[in-house]
Amino acid sequence: xxxxxxxxxxxxxxxxxxxxxxxxxxxxxxxxxxxxxxxxxxxxxxxxxxxxxxxxxxxxxxxxxxxxxxxxxxxxxxxxxxxxxxxx
Amino acid sequence: xxxxxxxxxxxxxxxxxxxxxxxxxxxxxxxxxxxxxxxxxxxxxxxxxxxxxxxxxxxxxxxxxxxxxxxxxxxxxxxxxxxxxxxxxxxxxxxxxxxxxxxxxxxxxxxxxxxxxxxxxxxxxxxxxxx
Numbered sequence: 001x002x003x004x005x006x007x008x009x010x011x012x013x014x015x016x017x018x019x020x021x022x023x024x025x026x027x028x029x030x031x032x033x034x035x036x037x038x039x040x041x042x043x044x045x046x047x048x049x050x051x052x053x054x055x056x057x058x059x060x061x062x063x064x065x066x067x068x069x070x071x072x073x074x075x076x077x078x079x080x081x082x083x084x085x086x087x088x
Numbered sequence: 089x090x091x092x093x094x095x096x097x098x099x100x101x102x103x104x105x106x107x108x109x110x111x112x113x114x115x116x117x118x119x120x121x122x123x124x125x126x127x128x129x130x131x132x133x134x135x136x137x138x139x140x141x142x143x144x145x146x147x148x149x150x151x152x153x154x155x156x157x158x159x160x161x162x163x164x165x166x167x168x169x170x171x172x173x174x175x176x177x178x179x180x181x182x183x184x185x186x187x188x189x190x191x192x193x194x195x196x197x198x199x200x201x202x203x204x205x206x207x208x209x210x211x212x213x214x215x216x217x218x219x
Contacts, residue, residue: 001111001112001113002201002204002205005205005208006201006204006205006208010160011158013153013156013158014158014159014160015112016110016111016112016153016158017112017149017150017153017154017156017158017159017160017164018112018158018159018160018161018163018164018167019112019113019164020108020112020146020149020150020153020164021146021150021159021160021161021164021165021168022164022165022167022168022171023112023113023114023142023143023146023168024143024146024147024150024164024168025164025165025167025168025169025171026114026168026171027114027139027142027143027146028143029168029171029172030139030175031136031139031140031142031143034135034136034139035136037136039132039133039135039136039137040133040136040137040139040140041129041133041137042137042140044123044127044129044137045137045138045139045140045141045144046140046141046144047094047097047098047101047127048097048098048100048101048104048119048122048123048127048138048141049101049140049141049143049144049145050101050144051098051099051101051102051105052101052102052104052105052108052115052119052141052144052145053105053144053145053148054102054105055101055102055103055104055105055106055107055108055109055145056105056106056108056109056115056145056146056148056149056152057105057109057148057149057152058102058105058106058109059105059106059107059108059109059110059111059149060109060110060149060152060153060156061109061152062106062109062110063109063110064156066110067213069208069209069210069211069213070209071110071111072205072206072208072209073205073206073209073210074110074111075111075205076201076202076203076204076205076206076208076209077202078107078111078113079198079199079201079202079205080198080199080202080206082117082198083194083195083196083198083199083202084195086191086194086195086198087191087192087195
């Protein structure tokens, strides 16, 4: 998402939407690889995935009502927090 | 299954989905810990299982963003198909460099993007931005 935004000149919402399409492919490829090793518990994945689909629809709806700069700001905060968590 | 843990997993799932829709991320950053803590999976199992939920939210989010006109489908799919190359480079790096160095490098990249996005958030409004 930051790459689309900062390097490829996407608008915030476009970057988020297009990033999700890429994640579908990446996620499916990775899931296929893990499935070969038998690491996936489909039931637990769906259990947590179903409420998440509701959350995603709510998140997209909320995003349409937010200023683009707020989206960039929240993403910035998320990156900063995870960067700190990674090294400390 | 413990009802409290089940409820916590469902709530965590919803929150992860919300973050995914809002920011265009997969949500694994929240799915993985939720699966470990609430559904008693190992780290490896959780990373694998989270992908089921990631694909579900990404499909739902992509479809919804398409309706809002925020999707460049061809470019998104193309980037997704390039990802195995990234995985290959990442796997080679992970096997050559010490773990600590990788973590510090990755955190550095994240902080760089945090800075750039932060400046964008605090900068001029999009309509005033020269594109």
